[in-house]
Amino acid sequence: MFTQFKNIDTAFKHIKTFSIFLILANLIIICFVLFWNNRIIDKTSNRIYILYNGKVLEAIASDKKSNLPVELRDHIKTFHHYFFTLNPDDKAIRGTINKALYLADESAKKQYDNLKESGYYNSLIAANIVKEVQMDSIKLNINQYPYQFTFYGTEKLVRSSSTIYRQLITQGLIYDLKTQTDENPHGFLIRQWEILENKDMPPKS
Structure with a gap:
């Protein structure tokens, strides 16, 4: 009789152990299914389907952080293009400068006001000078916020009689801004911007 009770107790322990093992196995399977399901959802949410000329094209979406250096450089390049690429026309100059001022704070407006008060833009118009700027490189630090940059470029001043090249270095x-607009598509703002160097380069042979 005691042997029978012992066998029943042993069988109960085996059933209890098996039940615990089965519950743990089910929990592991459930966790794995949830993890895999979330992974599939993330991959699916990053896929964009575009209808182009009656054909469905698939594109992969990426977050802003993964493209941060590219977007920052483009913002810097666009600002300098609008600020320094000028035609000898007062309305055109004000139009491009206004586009630049959407991408920077009052430090850029201060630089513009100083150039305007010194007669710089009137001199360009009077001499019929077309001014262009070309980006050479951008030194960018994305490891510390706010992001610090140094812009290196070459200005080209074309007049009927000659062409002058100037070295341009700025920093800021x-x-x-966490928000994007039509005037500021990247959603960044340049602050504490200053021109470090803007001097004539030796004539090209």
Whole structure:
């Protein structure tokens, strides 16, 4: 009789152990299924389907952080293009400068006001000078916020009698506005911007 009770107790322990093992196995399977399901959802949410000329094209979406250096450089390049690429026309100059001022704070407006008060833009118009700027490189630090940059470029001043090249170096900080607009598609703002160097280069042979 005691042997029978012992066998029943042993069988109960085996059933209890098996039940615990089965519950743990089910929990592991459930966790794995949830993890895999979330992974599939993330991959699916990053896929964009575009209808182009009656054909469905698939594209992969990426977050802003993965493209941060590219977007920052483009913002810096666009600002300098609008600020320094000028035609000898007062209305055209004000139009491009206004586009630049959407991408920077009052430090850029201060630089513009100083150039305007010194008669710089009137001199360009009077001499019929077309001014272009070409980006050479951008030194960018994305490891510390706000992001610090140094812009290196070459200005080309074309007049009927000659062409002059100038070395341009500027620096500033970039802040993330977290919002994007038609005038500021990247959603960044240049602050504490200053021109470090803007001098004539030796004539090209």
